[in-house]
Amino acid sequence: MTPNISELHTATVRLSQLKLKQEGNPQKLYEMKPAGPGKGLGAFAIQPIKRGTRILAEAPLLSIEQSEYLEADIQRSFDKLSSEDKAKYFTLHSNHGQDPKNWPSTIHPRTHEAERQRIEEQHNSRVSNKATLLSIFQTNCMEHKNGAAVFMDASRFNHSCISNAFFSWNGNISKETIHAMVDISAGEEITLCYCDALWDTHMRNWALKHYGFRCTCLACGEMVPGSFAAQSHSRRYRMRELQERLDGHRKSLRKFGKVDTAAAVSDAVEMCALLVEEGLFTAELGKAYDDLAVVCEQADDFRFGYAAACKELEVYETILGSDHPEVEGARALVRRLKKKLDGER
Numbered sequence: 001m002t003p004n005i006s007e008l009h010t011a012t013v014r015l016s017q018l019k020l021k022q023e024g025n026p027q028k029l030y031e032m033k034p035a036g037p038g039k040g041l042g043a044f045a046i047q048p049i050k051r052g053t054r055i056l057a058e059a060p061l062l063s064i065e066q067s068e069y070l071e072a073d074i075q076r077s078f079d080k081l082s083s084e085d086k087a088k089y090f091t092l093h094s095n096h097g098q099d100p101k102n103w104p105s106t107i108h109p110r111t112h113e114a115e116r117q118r119i120e121e122q123h124n125s126r127v128s129n130k131a132t133l134l135s136i137f138q139t140n141c142m143e144h145k146n147g148a149a150v151f152m153d154a155s156r157f158n159h160s161c162i163s164n165a166f167f168s169w170n171g172n173i174s175k176e177t178i179h180a181m182v183d184i185s186a187g188e189e190i191t192l193c194y195c196d197a198l199w200d201t202h203m204r205n206w207a208l209k210h211y212g213f214r215c216t217c218l219a220c221g222e223m224v225p226g227s228f229a230a231q232s233h234s235r236r237y238r239m240r241e242l243q244e245r246l247d248g249h250r251k252s253l254r255k256f257g258k259v260d261t262a263a264a265v266s267d268a269v270e271m272c273a274l275l276v277e278e279g280l281f282t283a284e285l286g287k288a289y290d291d292l293a294v295v296c297e298q299a300d301d302f303r304f305g306y307a308a309a310c311k312e313l314e315v316y317e318t319i320l321g322s323d324h325p326e327v328e329g330a331r332a333l334v335r336r337l338k339k340k341l342d343g344e345r
């Protein structure tokens, strides 16, 4: 598991080679078709898609501004849609019809009224025998600003815990985007990860239960010793630990202006290596490179810090696109470290 440190340095060269990706109006690179028993429709590549390609940029069909919403909030947004969009909304998938036995039957007596109403509404929509405004919203919504939104195309992409694409709201262009995280072959299903990828198998199962399915990806397979599922489980468990440690290092840097450099570098490098091993070229990887860059800067190691910042920029450009607000921050860090590195020479 020893990470290849010299690999980080190659990033300095790669920055200048980053090509402008097709980001304005991406051509249609996928088709929607049945994804297999119980999966409904899914998005499939109709041609090879290179890592970093913007697969989709789409405005919401229906959005709400708050994270803790009631059915009435969705109804208010729905009422504002054109009749054509209202009809479109009801063509989306619904995960109603779930077995009530799979869900708790009581709510804690001290739960306050609004929260109780929210829990009851969500429960009823899951176990109801027909699709409702709320069951469709719950099945298809994605995080959007401080609330959530439903999309005609983005909401059709199915889940995998080892997904090949990454979704994000891009506030600069007011669109949800999906980018290829790895090269995708023609005919391959394009998948997103609906839950926190660093959660272990049990936590992911619990989160996905809310969408009414059990994941059958390689990482969720039978956990016999030596299997990919078993290795993935222990890798993700360790990554969770490292994430907490890295948050601690950041806190220490913010609060006291100092950090245990050797421990922080070792944790960040191990985190990067595990994420790459697991195939998670996600925002967590960008963040781990950022941790590394910031700690190296603090320790006046500008060469290593610059290399890590370049890697961070490359990850964010790949999964978010060069016009994403997060990329602006990464670019500023690269510039700052380059200046400090040049100042040393």
Ligand SMILES: C[S@@+](CC[C@H](N)C(=O)[O-])C[C@H]1O[C@@H](n2cnc3c(N)ncnc32)[C@H](O)[C@@H]1O
Pocket: 038, 039, 040, 041, 042, 092, 093, 094, 095, 139, 140, 141, 155, 156, 157, 158, 159, 160, 211, 212, 213, 214, 215, 216
């Ligand atoms: C956001 S929708 C995805 C598109 C949906 N398949 C459709 O036909 O429109 C989420 C729903 O798709 C299904 N789904 C997504 N990923 C799945 C997976 N890996 N295995 C089984 N069902 C999945 C579940 O029914 C889930 O509630």
